[in-house]
Amino acid sequence: MNWLDRYGYSLNLVAVLLWPISLLFGVAVRLRCWLYRHGFRRSEIINVPLIVVGNISVGGAGKTPLVARLVELLREAGYQPGVISRGYGGQSAEWPRHVVADSDPRQVGDEPVLLARRCRCPVVVGPDRVAAARALIASYTCNVILSDDGLQHYRLRRDLEIAVVDGFRRMGNGACLPAGPLREPLSRLRGVDFVVGNGAARGSEYLMCLRGDTAVNLADPYVSAALAGFRHSTIHAVAGIGDPGRFFDHLRHARLRILEHPFPDHHVFRPEDLHFPQDMPVLMTEKDAVKCRAFAPEGCWYVPVSAQLEPAFEENLLKRLATVAMAKGVRREHSGVNRRARRLPTAPPIGEEVKDHGQETAGSSGVPGQQGSAGVRQGAAGIDLQGKSAGLSDP
Numbered sequence: 001m002n003w004l005d006r007y008g009y010s011l012n013l014v015a016v017l018l019w020p021i022s023l024l025f026g027v028a029v030r031l032r033c034w035l036y037r038h039g040f041r042r043s044e045i046i047n048v049p050l051i052v053v054g055n056i057s058v059g060g061a062g063k064t065p066l067v068a069r070l071v072e073l074l075r076e077a078g079y080q081p082g083v084i085s086r087g088y089g090g091q092s093a094e095w096p097r098h099v100v101a102d103s104d105p106r107q108v109g110d111e112p113v114l115l116a117r118r119c120r121c122p123v124v125v126g127p128d129r130v131a132a133a134r135a136l137i138a139s140y141t142c143n144v145i146l147s148d149d150g151l152q153h154y155r156l157r158r159d160l161e162i163a164v165v166d167g168f169r170r171m172g173n174g175a176c177l178p179a180g181p182l183r184e185p186l187s188r189l190r191g192v193d194f195v196v197g198n199g200a201a202r203g204s205e206y207l208m209c210l211r212g213d214t215a216v217n218l219a220d221p222y223v224s225a226a227l228a229g230f231r232h233s234t235i236h237a238v239a240g241i242g243d244p245g246r247f248f249d250h251l252r253h254a255r256l257r258i259l260e261h262p263f264p265d266h267h268v269f270r271p272e273d274l275h276f277p278q279d280m281p282v283l284m285t286e287k288d289a290v291k292c293r294a295f296a297p298e299g300c301w302y303v304p305v306s307a308q309l310e311p312a313f314e315e316n317l318l319k320r321l322a323t324v325a326m327a328k329g330v331r332r333e334h335s336g337v338n339r340r341a342r343r344l345p346t347a348p349p350i351g352e353e354v355k356d357h358g359q360e361t362a363g364s365s366g367v368p369g370q371q372g373s374a375g376v377r378q379g380a381a382g383i384d385l386q387g388k389s390a391g392l393s394d395p
Contacts, residue, residue, distance in 0.1 A: 054151025060242020167200030
């Protein structure tokens with residue numbers, strides 16, 4: 001458990017003592033945003049629509065699966081999407097860098113390699129996202145750009161902003177760094193175009209559910225197995241993501257017996273990290289798999305997850321994007337409406353019963369779109385949230 005997990009998600013003495021510093025941090029980020037908004041600091045404009053997918057809290061909230069789903073959605077709508085990212089953890093000496101499926105994650109970051117493998121679309125990374133966006137447009141035929149993270153990178157002018165919220169951990173104690181987990185004050189969410197709740201959504205947020213019931217073998221990606229097939233024995237669960245507990249809960253929800261092995265986000269794995277005294281299968285996240293594939297021992301599997309979104313969110317996003325694209329003179333191929341209509345029923349309608357492995361599920365079983373007692377639409381984890389946890393005031 002890191003510092004923020006220990007103190008940033010509850011009201012405690014350490015957080016209270018650090019709260020004055022968090023107030024100063026909040027003032028600084030508000031001032032920086034104001035300077036860009038009023039033209040005292042320059043924002044660079046890209047000549048194609050640019051959608052930023054980010055969050056205001058430190059740690060993973062589910063941005064990368066959402067970006068992967070949006071790439072698919074935009075293709076279905078006739079666009080040619082590309083992705084830019086900071087390439088966090090990448091040690092390249094030159095930026096920006098073009099990322100392909102077999103790029104070294106140590107050079108360009110783990111999440112960009114995951115997106116390149118999963119989406120098969122152009123991906124360019126670099127700390128300077130303006131340079132990355134321009135390199136993407138110069139090198140590929142892209143008419144819309146998705147920025148994986150970068151909500152706080154105001155130098156790059158964005159057309160649409162999507163903020164992802166962890167539906168269960170929410171905003172912790174509501175304080176900015178260092179007293180809490182927030183990069184920006186809570187009021188920042190009122191300025192974005194869409195707020196997506198990962199696993200649970202409140203109020204006007206849109207619900208996103210992550211689904212993954214299949215494991216893929218690291219040694220041979222053509223070999224896969226249902227998660228249910230691992231119930232016969234205890235397995236080692238490895239996760240080096242922002243919230244390892246989310247992955248562990250996902251495996252428990254599949255009724256697996258696990259031994260937890262959490263690592264820090266963007267952990268640089270070594271062969272010894274995957275060698276355990278017990279001879280049991282090892283399950284890890286897809287993000288970790290891109291770093292472990294070269295040296296993983298036999299018996300290692302990863303669990304890819306896919307984001308399922310409310311149809312209303314996808315429709316509203318495409319409508320907003322069409323307006324932006326028209327203003328920027330971007331044309332798209334006219335895709336058939338029927339293709340999208342065939343896909344939409346895969347996401348269960350809000351509040352309705354669905355079938356899970358042939359069994360009718362409802363009530364507190366964790367059905368996507370389930371309505372909680374506090375007006376919370378819940379996702380697959382099936383956790384009943386009772387309103388906002390006590391925290392510090394919005395700095």
